Amino acid sequence: MQQKKELEVFTHPMSSEGFRKHAHQTVDFIIDYYENVLQNKDGNHPVGETISVCSKVEPGYLNKLLPNNAPEKGESFEEIIKDVKEKILPGVTHWQHPNFFAFFSANFSYPALLGDMFSGMFNVVGFNWQTSPACTELETIVMDWLAKAMHLPKCFLSETNGGGVIQDTASSAAIVVMLAAKERKRAELIQNQDQFNMPEFLGKLVAYTSEHAHSSIQKACMVTGVLNFRKIKAKKDTFEMDYKDLEENIKMDLEKGYIPFFVCATIGTTSSTAIDPIGDIGPICDKYKLFLHVDSAFLGSTLLLPECRVAFTGSEECENLKYCDSFTFNPHKWMLTSFDCSALWVKERKNLKNALSIDPEYLRNKASQSGLVTDYRDWQLPLGRRFRSLKLWFVLRVYGIEGLQRFLRYHIELAEYFEERIKSEFEIVAPRTASLVCFRYRDETWTVEKENQFNELLLHTINETGIMFFTHTVLNGKFTLRMAICGTFTTQDHVENAISLITNKKNELLKEFK
């Protein structure tokens, strides 16, 4: 045996005391950002001058400001924070700004951030139960809580054959359910066919969604090797999927020997928050044995409200969702749970496990073998997973269902107010289902092209001010501005200012627009 020898100790550059100090500084920085910088309460930042909601930097701006190589010797935290302020902040688009009306919001809240801090503290990699029982069990519990609060059908609760899981995004959710649907169809066909031919099967699978569905559904087809993807046309007034056209397409595909297997219906499309008629699409999926996925990434939060459940799902008990095999929504969009947190429920968890489970020796353990525990690695693409349920748990506990309901209703009321105020001067291009208003300037003496040019110019002019940030969509060939009211800190004052800015800019532009 060799003699014992003391090795030189490695000391971390940031001690516990250093962390305490810098953590406090960081918390102060965060509060200053939310209270003063974004809200302009200190008066040092005339709205639109210091802070532009949408960053105005040129591509490659940061490369000019940062060194070409990582530092050889560690640097002080003060230097780093200084660079965050001076170099990073200008390149940030302020998603949490109360005047951020673009896309759909990505809600922030203090409780969610605190939950994330705990997640960061434990820093577990919870791929199976054993790696941190609390990480798995809390996730199951909060997903059940949420399903019950939204009155989702019982089949999505963990006590049944289904259950909920947190994914990073609705895009990932679409990929895993598409894999589950492929697996379900394979299992069904292999039972009835002696000569099941896998390559042939894969080439013939068809997935369907509305022309207004999110691009992530098409991407899921690309990722999972589904070669046949059909966009079903939507109705011209409501932008909901034409379910008769869906059935026609399915019939045609069957006649040609294709294998229809998957439909994605949307509750709240990204363009205009249109609601596909699940009550009509569901029976079609049943009839032809198709897997029905419902994507409600943005609007899903509103199922916490009985009136929205009635309007979007047929009844206070989400009648129409009984048809669906999976349902997803993003608490990170409009439920105060910071990005990333996408809730996915499935009716049959075995479909997911059959599609995604592998059992290498190095992950074998008693708990998993016993079959008594959930191993969420089988419900997602990666092996590793974060302790995301903590932030959701914090939000649910601090706000309570009642608090979340008031938050959602406030935004819906603001959107209703906005719509009422502008509708004499602007065309409302799509029915407002909740807090998104789709509008455009219209002049009956103009061609649609001219109207489109004007509305595009109006959008750019508003965004140029830096005071607010809007995005657009195109509906029936019409360039349409979207006012998405779902920001954590957005109040009536902000909506009022938006009304003024939009109408003023419109009037100014009209004077010079030929």
Ligand SMILES: *Cc1c(COP(=O)(O)O)cnc(C)c1O
């Ligand atoms: C935002 C959105 C998505 C994509 O969400 P990610 O979580 O970023 O993947 C999907 N579908 C709809 C309807 C959306 O609004």
